[in-house]
Amino acid sequence: MPPSLxxxxxxxxxxxxxxxxxxxxxxxxxxxxxxxSAADVVALRTQPTTDLSAMDGYAxxxxxxxxxxxxxxxxxxxxxxxxxxxxxxxxxxxxxAAMPSGADSxxxxxxAVRDGDTVRLSGEGPVxxxxxxxxxxxxxxxxxxxxxxxxxxxxxxxxxxxAGHGTLAVRRRLRIAVMASGDELVAPxxxxxxxxxxxxxxVMLAALLADLPVEVINLGILPDxxxxxxxxxxxxxxxxxxxxxxxxVGDHDLIRPALQAAGGTLDFWRIALRPGKPMLxxxxxxxxxxxxxxxxxSAFVTATIFLRPLVAHLAGAADPLPSPRHAILGxxxxxxxxxxxxxxxxxxxxxxxxxDRQDSSMVRTLALADCLIVRAPHAPPAALGDSVEVLLLG
Numbered sequence: 001m002p003p004s005l006x007x008x009x010x011x012x013x014x015x016x017x018x019x020x021x022x023x024x025x026x027x028x029x030x031x032x033x034x035x036x037s038a039a040d041v042v043a044l045r046t047q048p049t050t051d052l053s054a055m056d057g058y059a060x061x062x063x064x065x066x067x068x069x070x071x072x073x074x075x076x077x078x079x080x081x082x083x084x085x086x087x088x089x090x091x092x093x094x095x096x097a098a099m100p101s102g103a104d105s106x107x108x109x110x111x112a113v114r115d116g117d118t119v120r121l122s123g124e125g126p127v128x129x130x131x132x133x134x135x136x137x138x139x140x141x142x143x144x145x146x147x148x149x150x151x152x153x154x155x156x157x158x159x160x161x162x163a164g165h166g167t168l169a170v171r172r173r174l175r176i177a178v179m180a181s182g183d184e185l186v187a188p189x190x191x192x193x194x195x196x197x198x199x200x201x202x203v204m205l206a207a208l209l210a211d212l213p214v215e216v217i218n219l220g221i222l223p224d225x226x227x228x229x230x231x232x233x234x235x236x237x238x239x240x241x242x243x244x245x246x247x248x249v250g251d252h253d254l255i256r257p258a259l260q261a262a263g264g265t266l267d268f269w270r271i272a273l274r275p276g277k278p279m280l281x282x283x284x285x286x287x288x289x290x291x292x293x294x295x296x297x298s299a300f301v302t303a304t305i306f307l308r309p310l311v312a313h314l315a316g317a318a319d320p321l322p323s324p325r326h327a328i329l330g331x332x333x334x335x336x337x338x339x340x341x342x343x344x345x346x347x348x349x350x351x352x353x354x355x356d357r358q359d360s361s362m363v364r365t366l367a368l369a370d371c372l373i374v375r376a377p378h379a380p381p382a383a384l385g386d387s388v389e390v391l392l393l394g
Contacts, residue, residue: 005272007377008305008340012321014268015281015306019288021316022239025172029161032152035170035213036316041146041156044164047138051099055131058112058119059091059103062128067120075100090119099132106131139163149318171316176209177238177287178202179219181229181246181255182294187221200363201244201292201299208303211394212311226254226261233262233284239314241287242307245294255291256280264289272377274339275360276302288314295360301342301372304391324374324389327352333375333382341375344368345390352390369393 006014024038053059053075060069069090075081077096085091085102093099093106108131111123139145145163146156152168160168185199186192199221206216217238222228224246233241246255256266264284271279275298280291290307292299305322312320330351333343343354344365354373355365371390375382382388 005270005277005338006268007272011268011271011273011279011281012306012309015288015290015310016313016320018267018281018283019239019310019314022171022174022314024169024316026167026169028167029157029165032160032168032170033154033157034211035152036312036318037146037148037150037152037156038169038171038316040144040148041160041163041165041168043139043141043143043145046136046141047162048133048135050135052133053093053095053097053099053106053131054133055106055108056094057106057108057110057131059085059093059099060105060107061085061087061089061103062105062126064088064090065105065107065121065125068118069120071114071117071119073100104129104132147318149316151317170213171314174212174214174240174311174314175217175238176214176240176242176311177217177219177236178205178242178244179222179232180244180294181222181224183224185221185245200296201294204296204300205242205244205303205307208300208308209311212308213315214311224254226258229254229258230261233258233264236284236287238287240307240310241284241289242303243289243291244299246291253278259284259289259291272339273302274341275358276342277339279306281306293360296363297344297360297366300366304372304393305342322391324391325371326387327371327373327390329353329373329382329384329386329388332384333373333388335381336375336377336379338377340377341373341379342391343373343375345371345373347371352388 071092072089073081074092075097076094080098081091081100085100091100105126113120113122145159180199180202184197186196188198222232243255246253259282264282266282269280270277276293278293279302282289292302309320328351330353345352345354346368347370352371371392374389
């Protein structure tokens with residue numbers, strides 16, 4: 001690898017060092033979804049708090065199953081039977097209802113015949129202790145249910161609720177300012193001249209961040225003028241500033257000089273990555289700056305492996321990096337060079353095949369992809385049927 005190029009892993013480490021997680025706030029459960037827990041979520045109660053019936057039927061003493069049994073009452077969820085069960089007795093019981101004292105098993109209603117207040121076994125019956133959910137089956141009070149830094153998924157929100165929580169500690173939402181640069185760019189849907197190009201990166205990045213706890217601030221399109229970009233940088237009030245375009249070395253690539261002219265600092269530039277080598281990162285006052293390439297595919301790939309993990313890091317994720325999966329290769333691949341490659345690929349018949357053309361300007365190819373094949377630097381040739389690492393695309 002040329003000494004001037006950082007590896008992807010090195011660049012991610014550098015990027016995370018540019019900012020610490022944002023402050024903590026306590027929010028209602030309905031506002032916590034999709035964030036990362038800022039504290040361990042510990043059970044405030046035991047679930048279930050007592051033995052419960054797992055089926056509709058009759059609560060009985062296993063030793064009395066031969067019957068006949070006298071039905072002396074009923075237990076339903078929220079309305080338990082208060083008296084103990086004596087020999088030869090049964091309680092009509094419903095799923096989720098508390099087991100009465102003295103009962104140890106549930107005879108399901110499909111294996112019971114009832115005549116008035118008398119019930120008899122008509123099938124094989126339960127095993128001893130059968131069809132009962134024991135106290136603490138799910139969890140006990142004091143257990144850690146969600147660790148600090150874990151994502152608050154819908155299931156974990158439900159778990160926190162049933163564990164007795166109405167609020168959770170999370171990191172506040174991040175403010176992300178997004179701007180594009182380029183004289184050729186116009187807003188999506190605007191009238192086009194022969195030299196104009198619809199700006200697609202802004203809406204793409206907003207969509208790519210839609211499931212994260214962020215507020216996206218659209219700063220629009222800036223011309224290729226140093227003074228205009230510096231002036232825009234001076235007004236930024238955000239946790240992360242994302243620029244697209246202008247990060248390379250051409251005469252119209254002004255993000256680096258504008259960052260420095262605005263009083264910012266450049267941490268790194270140029271990564272051993274394909275697509276997206278000219279990405280840069282630095283700081284501008286209290287803001288982490290991420291300069292993504294202008295080509296849409298390059299912007300998408302770098303946002304996937306740098307911007308989304310940066311958001312997760314600042315939002316308190318214990319493991320902010322994307323999780324690769326393994327897939328079976330549907331076409332042979334040549335050996336790789338010194339750059340880490342992210343190939344647009346699609347799944348067919350259970351195998352992943354890279355697109356024939358990988359040009360970083362081809363948005364349609366990206367739209368047809370459902371994953372990125374990750375090729376490490378200097379990876380040897382891969383044959384049809386080999387296992388490869390992929391990042392799944394939503």
